[in-house]
Amino acid sequence: MSNTIVSTSPTVGGSMLSNESLQLLLYLMAGLGNPAVIWIVIRGQSESAPLFINTIIALAIAIIVAWRALTRLREYAKARQLSYVFPINMLAFGGVLAAIAVLRSSYSVSLFVSGAMGAIIVSYMLTVYNRRLRRPHYIVGGGRSAEIRVEGQFAPAPDLVELESLVEAGRLNGALVADLHHDHPNEWERLFAKAALAGVPVYHYRQVAEMQSGQVKITHLAENDLGSLIPNVPYMATKRAIDVIGSLLLLPFLLVAFVIIAALIRLDSAGNPIFLQERVGFRGRTFKMIKFRTMRPRGPIEDETAQRNDAMTKSDDDRITRLGHFLRKTRIDELPQVFNILRGEMSWIGPRPEAKSLSTWYESELPFYSYRHIVRPGVTGWAQVTQGHVTDVSDVNSKLRFDFYYVKNISLWLDFLIVLKTFRVILTGTGAK
Incomplete structure (x- = not known):
């Protein structure tokens, strides 16, 4: 099927x-x-x-x-x-x-x-x-349809005999959801075809699971449907134009704020108010990401494991300054990345770029991790407003699924939704560390 x-x-x-x-x-x-x-x-x-x-x-x-x-x-x-x-x-x-x-x-x-x-x-x-008005969605057992959560409009499907009678009578006011790659018995296959002909929506479990979770789950390349994860090329060009125009319009106002914030950081703690960190970005290229410094200055670190640990921000991290807590909670520390956007290294919206040491580690542990670099990294992104800040490999694997959902569905409207969610995150401080 x-x-x-x-x-x-x-x-x-x-x-x-x-x-x-x-x-x-x-x-x-x-x-x-x-x-x-x-x-x-x-x-x-x-x-x-x-x-x-x-x-x-x-x-x-x-x-x-x-x-x-x-x-x-x-x-x-x-x-x-x-x-x-x-x-x-x-x-x-x-x-x-x-x-x-x-x-x-x-x-x-x-x-x-x-x-x-x-x-x-x-x-x-x-x-x-x-x-x-949402129609109920009846989940047919078998295969990976169990990944769909039974809640709200999603319910287990009645037995075959009852479903057949409802479809034939034209009284099935709902949709069928099944793993259409699973080897269902012939009578179920015939029911799916009969339901489709009767105008009953028949969904593959994956699309419904993605709608529930906001994630694209990837286990094997054959299951990946890599072609479906190619971002919307025409919109990518439009998105770049929006990034540049928006940055140029905001820059005069941001420059005034940058001077004030930089002065406050210097008063709060000694050291350069600007923090540069090597990150992995578009198409796997490294670049220097610009942020306001929110932690106490540290010396150079040579050891690879120590670099990785230093790049991780822990809960209640004692390296964060008093002002740094506020800047991180409100995401104000990310605003200097407007210069990365103008240089073509970042976008306002996209998967967050990881420190080079962390990116190398994640790529060695997680399949298809590098594919997230197919779009420009963002100041904010789908994973950030949905999951929050994470560093552990198991959490990053989940974050990767959010990133792939964004790559697959990238559009002006999804970006607009992320902007709305970002304002909510800023007001509540959700996910900050």
């Missing part, structure tokens, strides 16, 4: 309201209806007035951007949809307001606020509705 999935989305609605275009229409009606009623009915103003038209256009753009972002984020693992409704809407409406300010266009503040409030309320309601 092929591992091709009949339906590409594990969230399938069961009613007309689940249609994305209809949801966008409701979103637009809520966001544009409020200002229209206020302007035309209550105030009795003309709908052709430039002030009204500019406000409606601005609201429509913000609504479409927010709707599109929320829709795409649902496709990725560990996307807490409800918690992202407000920040995504705020970014969309705030971005439109910034554009209005730059263009110096006239608009009505009261109409814009009323439209934004209506859109956000409906956005929350539709997100809750989408969560309730």
Whole structure:
């Protein structure tokens, strides 16, 4: 049986309201209806007035951007949809307001606020509705389907006879999940084909397991489907342009902050406020990564094992300075890597580069470890916002699976999700050492 999935989305609605275009229409009606009623009915103003038209256009753009972002984020693992409704809407409406300010266009503040409030309320309601519409996923035993956790919408499949009767009657309101590489009995193989023909989604266990865990598990090269882990080449070029433009726009503000932070580090402890460390990056090339120093200065270390131990940050590490604890918790110590980004050595988002001594060790212990270098390393990344800081080989093996998930699914929307998660990590200090 092929591992091709009949339906590409594990969230399938069961009613007309689940249609994305209809949801966008409701979103637009809520966001544009409020200002229209206020302007035309209550105030009795003309709908052709430039002030009204500019406000409606601005609201429509913000609504479409927010709707599109929320829709795409649902496709990725560990996307807490409800918690992202407000920040995504705020970014969309705030971005439109910034554009209005730059263009110096006239608009009505009261109409814009009323439209934004209506859109956000409906956005929350539709997100809750989408969560309730998720079809159950029935896990068929055999092979590696046991890797899927039985929780929420994922449940063990009924027996063969019951499933057959439900499929034949057209009453199976759910999807089937199975290890399609496993040698299932012929009657189960026939059921999978019959279910697919009846319009029942049939998923290979791996895609569902990746959606649950946010990891790509790799054991053998034959199982790796290496071709599926080739990153999105067109997006990689776009991503590089975003990195450079974003860095150049931020640099004037960062330079002022860098001077202040460097002075505070010197007051807190003696030594150079900047720390350079050799890391392994894009395509396995080594480079000097720039950070603010958060530990007390150490002398040169020649022994390889000692270098490896020195590169590991332990919990409650006594080498970390008082200010260093704050800088590491808030990730401010990573900001000087803007210069690594401009030099093409790093990206804002990607797998974190490891110290050369650690990378050499991990590569000798973990299969396919070096493949993570197929994309530029990042200031923040999927593994960092999902797993946190780790150094032990067993934890790094898990981290590698997160890195491969990122490589496989790299896109603007996944990067956007990582940015949202990064802000959450900064606010909570989760995963810092």
